[in-house]
Amino acid sequence: MTDEHPALVLRGLAKQFDGKVAVAGVDLDVPAGSFYGLLGPNGAGKTTTLSMAVGLLRPDAGGARVLGHDVWADPVRAKQLLGVMPDGVRLFDRLSGAELLAYHGLLRGMDPAVVDQRAAELLDVLALGDAGRTLVVDYSAGMKKKIGLACALLHGPRLLVLDEPFEAVDPVSAALIRDILHRYVVGGGTVIFSSHVMEVVQRLCSHVAILAQGTIKRVGTLDEVRGDRSLEDVFVEVVGGRTATGEELAWLSR
Amino acid sequence: MALPVTSSGGREGGGTAGQVTSPDGPAVERVRPVSARHFVRLKLRVMGNSFRGQGWRVAMFAGSVIAGLWFAGTGFFLLAAPGLADEPTYALMTAAFGGGLLVLGWLLLPLVFFGVDETLDPARFALLPLSRRTLVTGLFAAALVSVPAVAALIAAGGLVLASGLLGGAAAALVAAVGVVAGLLLCVAASRAMTSAFATMLRSRRVRDLAAVLLAVLAALLGPLQIVALAAVRQADWDRLTGVARIVGWTPFGAPWTVGVDVAEGRAWAVPVKLLVTALTIGALLWWWSRSLESAMVGAAGGGPAKARSGPTRAGTGPAGARSGAVGQLFPWAVGWARRDRFGALVARECRYWWRDARRRANLITIAVVGIFVPVMVNFGGASFSTGDGTELAAPNSSPMLVSLSMVVVGALASVTLANQFGFDGSAYAANVVAGVSGRLELLARMAAFSVYVLPMLGVVAVLLGMVLGRPTWLGVMAGSLVASYGAGLAISAFVSVLGAYSLPETSNPFAMNSGAGVAKSFLALLSMLGAAAASVPMVVAAALLGDAWLWLAPPLGLAYGLGAALLGAYLAGDVLDRRTPELLTAITPRR
Ligand SMILES: Nc1ncnc2c1ncn2[C@@H]1O[C@H](COP(=O)(O)OP(=O)(O)OP(=O)(O)O)[C@@H](O)[C@H]1O
Ligand SMILES: [Mg+2]
Numbered sequence: 001m002t003d004e005h006p007a008l009v010l011r012g013l014a015k016q017f018d019g020k021v022a023v024a025g026v027d028l029d030v031p032a033g034s035f036y037g038l039l040g041p042n043g044a045g046k047t048t049t050l051s052m053a054v055g056l057l058r059p060d061a062g063g064a065r066v067l068g069h070d071v072w073a074d075p076v077r078a079k080q081l082l083g084v085m086p087d088g089v090r091l092f093d094r095l096s097g098a099e100l101l102a103y104h105g106l107l108r109g110m111d112p113a114v115v116d117q118r119a120a121e122l123l124d125v126l127a128l129g130d131a132g133r134t135l136v137v138d139y140s141a142g143m144k145k146k147i148g149l150a151c152a153l154l155h156g157p158r159l160l161v162l163d164e165p166f167e168a169v170d171p172v173s174a175a176l177i178r179d180i181l182h183r184y185v186v187g188g189g190t191v192i193f194s195s196h197v198m199e200v201v202q203r204l205c206s207h208v209a210i211l212a213q214g215t216i217k218r219v220g221t222l223d224e225v226r227g228d229r230s231l232e233d234v235f236v237e238v239v240g241g242r243t244a245t246g247e248e249l250a251w252l253s254r
Numbered sequence: 255m256a257l258p259v260t261s262s263g264g265r266e267g268g269g270t271a272g273q274v275t276s277p278d279g280p281a282v283e284r285v286r287p288v289s290a291r292h293f294v295r296l297k298l299r300v301m302g303n304s305f306r307g308q309g310w311r312v313a314m315f316a317g318s319v320i321a322g323l324w325f326a327g328t329g330f331f332l333l334a335a336p337g338l339a340d341e342p343t344y345a346l347m348t349a350a351f352g353g354g355l356l357v358l359g360w361l362l363l364p365l366v367f368f369g370v371d372e373t374l375d376p377a378r379f380a381l382l383p384l385s386r387r388t389l390v391t392g393l394f395a396a397a398l399v400s401v402p403a404v405a406a407l408i409a410a411g412g413l414v415l416a417s418g419l420l421g422g423a424a425a426a427l428v429a430a431v432g433v434v435a436g437l438l439l440c441v442a443a444s445r446a447m448t449s450a451f452a453t454m455l456r457s458r459r460v461r462d463l464a465a466v467l468l469a470v471l472a473a474l475l476g477p478l479q480i481v482a483l484a485a486v487r488q489a490d491w492d493r494l495t496g497v498a499r500i501v502g503w504t505p506f507g508a509p510w511t512v513g514v515d516v517a518e519g520r521a522w523a524v525p526v527k528l529l530v531t532a533l534t535i536g537a538l539l540w541w542w543s544r545s546l547e548s549a550m551v552g553a554a555g556g557g558p559a560k561a562r563s564g565p566t567r568a569g570t571g572p573a574g575a576r577s578g579a580v581g582q583l584f585p586w587a588v589g590w591a592r593r594d595r596f597g598a599l600v601a602r603e604c605r606y607w608w609r610d611a612r613r614r615a616n617l618i619t620i621a622v623v624g625i626f627v628p629v630m631v632n633f634g635g636a637s638f639s640t641g642d643g644t645e646l647a648a649p650n651s652s653p654m655l656v657s658l659s660m661v662v663v664g665a666l667a668s669v670t671l672a673n674q675f676g677f678d679g680s681a682y683a684a685n686v687v688a689g690v691s692g693r694l695e696l697l698a699r700m701a702a703f704s705v706y707v708l709p710m711l712g713v714v715a716v717l718l719g720m721v722l723g724r725p726t727w728l729g730v731m732a733g734s735l736v737a738s739y740g741a742g743l744a745i746s747a748f749v750s751v752l753g754a755y756s757l758p759e760t761s762n763p764f765a766m767n768s769g770a771g772v773a774k775s776f777l778a779l780l781s782m783l784g785a786a787a788a789s790v791p792m793v794v795a796a797a798l799l800g801d802a803w804l805w806l807a808p809p810l811g812l813a814y815g816l817g818a819a820l821l822g823a824y825l826a827g828d829v830l831d832r833r834t835p836e837l838l839t840a841i842t843p844r845r
Pocket of ligand 1: 021040043048
């Protein structure tokens with residue numbers, strides 16, 4: 001069933017902000033069942049690309065298809081199949097964790113009993129049950145990430161789009177999230193996530209794309225992209241980073 | 255093209271930083287003191303940057319400048335009138351009452367309606383090594399650089415002219431000093447008030463008390479106006495002058511009356527009045543600095559009392575019907591709603607109207623205005639006639655007047671939704687991702703708001719009917735109320751989709767972006783006029799149909815209001831479906 005269409009197809013996505021190019025034509029094919037890592041330095045356009053892919057931001061040009069459904073022409077079908085955790089976006093954080101999950105579940109048209117059961121399970125697994133009725137606004141940054149992930153997972157989507165899921169998360173929780181995502185992919189789901197943590201990408205991903213200055217610089221399976229070097233070396237080469245020579249910022253040491 | 259420009263701007267900034275920490279010496283010793291000037295420049299820079307590439311923001315700012323100038327011009331001539339007409343008898347009264355009104359407006363309007371311009375959010379300075387004194391003076395100086403402050407200064411310039419015409423150059427000079435001091439007083443008062451109330455509304459312990467206090471404060475506007483009107487009508491000028499003299503010694507009138515004092519030969523009063531003003535400003539700034547500190551820490555922390563009771567409920571606690579996640583989401587008041595998309599939207603909105611300080615402040619305003627407008631309209635005549643011994647319950651009211659006042663109340667209440675998406679900010683992304691249809695979204699929002707507002711309006715109608723001693727008018731009142739409320743909801747639905755703007759993400763429920771006050775007033779005015787116009791049939795019917803209308807109004811009004819709201823949600827929902835991402839961008843605050 002998933003064989004007919006790739007999980008996510010991006011074609012010529014482009015976006016400018018006030019004349020400044022953020023994304024300059026991105027093509028991407030995310031095969032169903034893949035674990036896709038989107039790498040890139042700060043300001044590369046990862047968030048912008050993913051926002052356009054899921055229908056949060058209208059692109060200047062190009063389009064996106066989720067399992068064959070156009071995100072802009074047929075948003076209802078496409079969005080049903082999607083689970084999204086955006087970055088830099090607030091949650092409805094004046095709800096408690098359980099309330100937030102219930103809201104998301106019902107919004108996705110789920111049965112209340114199923115919502116109750118899954119919400120309790122997710123809160124338990126992600127170690128958020130202790131927070132009780134604390135409002136999400138009072139959660140720590142890592143807890144917010146985790147409840148955001150729970151919201152994206154709740155309705156059992158076919159494609160998960162996660163922006164920086166490992167940011168601000170402690171090692172134990174990160175391992176837990178990796179575990180969950182891994183099981184999700186083994187179970188037939190597809191994940192695309194952005195990150196700048198090389199080890200995580202190297203450990204998890206089947207496919208990698210490196211985005212810099214709004215265009216895709218490298219794309220393919222993990223082995224194709226990294227060859228016989230480490231992913232970090234490839235990344236630094238592609239992005240063209242500089243290393244501190246020791247001359248500048250001399251005033252920092254005294 | 256834009257890139258080199260910004261980067262060179264950045265380098266320029268780096269250059270000035272280089273002066274502070276020159277490369278050859280140890281940096282720390284040569285820290286330059288931070289003065290108010292830096293805050294003012296920072297504010298101007300932030301304002302300027304927020305205009306970049308945002309045409310509508312520039313337009314909004316231009317609008318606020320025009321509105322400010324109009325107000326300034328009108329105020330100037332009103333305050334200068336005694337001088338221009340060479341009527342020294344009225345000079346003291348104009349200065350004391352006009353100036354007092356200005357102070358009162360600065361105190362109350364930000365709380366009740368406009369909010370304060372928080373271009374510089376105090377919480378952003380929490381980590382900087384600035385003394386409290388530096389911070390307060392800096393923020394105070396920055397607050398002075400605003401359209402309302404400049405407009406008030408121009409308006410008060412009328413007093414300088416009047417004093418000059420009546421008492422010569424010396425009087426004008428003293429008046430100028432007084433006017434500047436008065437402006438400082440106004441700004442300090444508005445900052446201290448909003449900051450104190452923001453602190454109180456944030457705290458779980460006293461926030462309900464704060465809400466009541468706010469309501470009472472705003473409700474004071476009503477009786478004050480009635481008293482003022484009655485006083486003017488009775489036209490006992492001698493007594494009024496006496497009152498003006500007393501007001502002139504309070505902080506409300508002291509700074510504004512010094513010029514007149516010189517002109518009338520009471521120069522000895524000037525230093526005393528200026529001292530009163532200075533002490534008041536000092537006290538206000540001190541008060542402000544106290545609550546400022548708690549605002550800065552409060553934004554980072556959150557306070558201990560935030561964890562809500564009953565932590566065991568979420569998971570393994572005593573199992574009950576309400577212990578599930580879904581049961582927790584639905585508040586008691588919407589227990590009737592089905593556990594589906596619509597129900598979830600309504601439940602979440604209901605929770606938000608109560609838990610979000612900004613929304614709660616709006617609800618309080620509705621409650622206050624809902625009581626005060628009908629009283630004003632229907633008893634406006636009563637207070638005039640009480641002097642002649644006429645009974646209070648025979649005001650110059652009629653079904654038409656009652657109906658009109660109810661139309662105003664209904665329209666005012668519905669206008670709160672004119673920027674309903676702005677309340678959510680970027681959190682609205684959740685609904686976008688879930689693909690909620692526009693019609694459902696708008697309908698749910700209307701329903702949730704009505705859960706709070708309809709009972710409130712009902713109480714207003716019943717109270718008014720009882721006070722007027724006309725229980726038979728209740729039907730007319732309810733009919734007009736629901737009709738205009740429904741029509742207002744429909745119009746607000748369109749306005750909220752097409753004219754949404756972002757609200758700053760601070761912990762201060764009164765904070766507004768610069769210029770947003772104008773957008774708010776403009777959009778609110780638009781929606782209100784629309785709602786009122788749409789309800790004209792109800793008023794006309796009340797005037798023409800006589801007693802038959804007493805029975806026809808409730809069903810017809812209900813049908814009209816309900817129909818309008820449904821139609822509005824239906825049509826505006828389509829618009830929303832077409833521009834959901836644009837709406838999300840518009841309400842996402844730029845940080
Ligand atoms: N709303 C906006 N208005 C103007 N410019 C924007 C906006 N959002 C993003 N940009 C610009 O677009 C570019 C790409 O930003 P984006 O957030 O997509 O980067 P990113 O790859 O997610 O970076 P990071 O790793 O830091 O999250 C940046 O140069 C940014 O300045
Ligand atoms: Mg990003």
